Amino acid sequence: MSASEPDTAPGDEPVEKHEAEGVGTYLIGLGLASLLTVVSFFISGTTLVWGPSIPVALVVLAIAQMGVHLVFFLHMTTGPDNVNNVMALAFGVLIVLLVLTGSLWIMAHLNHNMIPMDQMMQMQR
Amino acid sequence: MSAAQATAGHGGPRRTHDGSASKRIIVGYGFWIFLLSDIVMFSAFFATYAVLVGATAGGPDGHDLFDVPNVGVETACLLLSSFTCGLASIGARARNGLLFYGAMAVTFVLGAAFLGLEIHEFSGLAARGDGPTRSAFLSAFFTLVGCHGLHVTAGLLWLLTMMAQVYAKGYRADILRRMLCFGLFWHTLDIIWVALFSVVYLMGVAR
Numbered sequence: 001m002s003a004s005e006p007d008t009a010p011g012d013e014p015v016e017k018h019e020a021e022g023v024g025t026y027l028i029g030l031g032l033a034s035l036l037t038v039v040s041f042f043i044s045g046t047t048l049v050w051g052p053s054i055p056v057a058l059v060v061l062a063i064a065q066m067g068v069h070l071v072f073f074l075h076m077t078t079g080p081d082n083v084n085n086v087m088a089l090a091f092g093v094l095i096v097l098l099v100l101t102g103s104l105w106i107m108a109h110l111n112h113n114m115i116p117m118d119q120m121m122q123m124q125r
Numbered sequence: 126m127s128a129a130q131a132t133a134g135h136g137g138p139r140r141t142h143d144g145s146a147s148k149r150i151i152v153g154y155g156f157w158i159f160l161l162s163d164i165v166m167f168s169a170f171f172a173t174y175a176v177l178v179g180a181t182a183g184g185p186d187g188h189d190l191f192d193v194p195n196v197g198v199e200t201a202c203l204l205l206s207s208f209t210c211g212l213a214s215i216g217a218r219a220r221n222g223l224l225f226y227g228a229m230a231v232t233f234v235l236g237a238a239f240l241g242l243e244i245h246e247f248s249g250l251a252a253r254g255d256g257p258t259r260s261a262f263l264s265a266f267f268t269l270v271g272c273h274g275l276h277v278t279a280g281l282l283w284l285l286t287m288m289a290q291v292y293a294k295g296y297r298a299d300i301l302r303r304m305l306c307f308g309l310f311w312h313t314l315d316i317i318w319v320a321l322f323s324v325v326y327l328m329g330v331a332r
Contacts, residue, residue: 009305012305029211033204037319040323041327044327045330054328099169100171104172
């Protein structure tokens, strides 16, 4: 990284902006996040869509809203001044995915392979 | 204010004379690493909750317990407080006292309202006998949501500390660095709440 592409602290605006532009960024973020939140709450209570698709839709909407928060509130960008911040975030996301999928996967298999509880009780007698 | 203080805040040079990153960038980056480790900790609580969500021991499940309108108000409070926290950090960088103190006060009121609603929900559940000892599902629920609530409590105390520090010491470079970290912390709490209301409450009701 050359000196002409200095780093930006996470949470800072990537380039020098006028005050009003900074407020504008937060306003766009607030609008998009509100929209996604309202859709999430609507979808969870509706019978308009196929039932089993609701959890998938909720996960997709939640990930989209987290992206909105990261870009408009925490100012994560794809610019060269943000490489360090985004790399750290990517590593965090990797660990989160490993913890979540690993736990669910292993526990589902353990549940599947466990002797039903009533049989276990009989064996202990 | 000395010349060094004037240039050390936001808008000052991003690199020191020897070419290394400025202290603001290093402090912000370090705090970002801490926040990511906090998110990893929350992911462990989320995984626990997801594994135990069906283990209700014959007791109530999320569909019986969760009050969606209440969660909607909580979400609105936290989202708006994230927005006003952003306004407060703009105010701090611009050294605009009205914007900084006003936005911080609104952030505090919204955060306190969120916390009050959550405490009301928790005490209502416990009073009905559906406390954390009722089932593995409720243990995981109280651990996960309560941990977020504790973070919000710590954030509110930090918010008051930041207002007092700016009042007592002014917009010094080190105070502005703390304000940067506080903003990161508060926005990250909102990101975790997005996962919480989607996975715990809305999926619990839709199930």
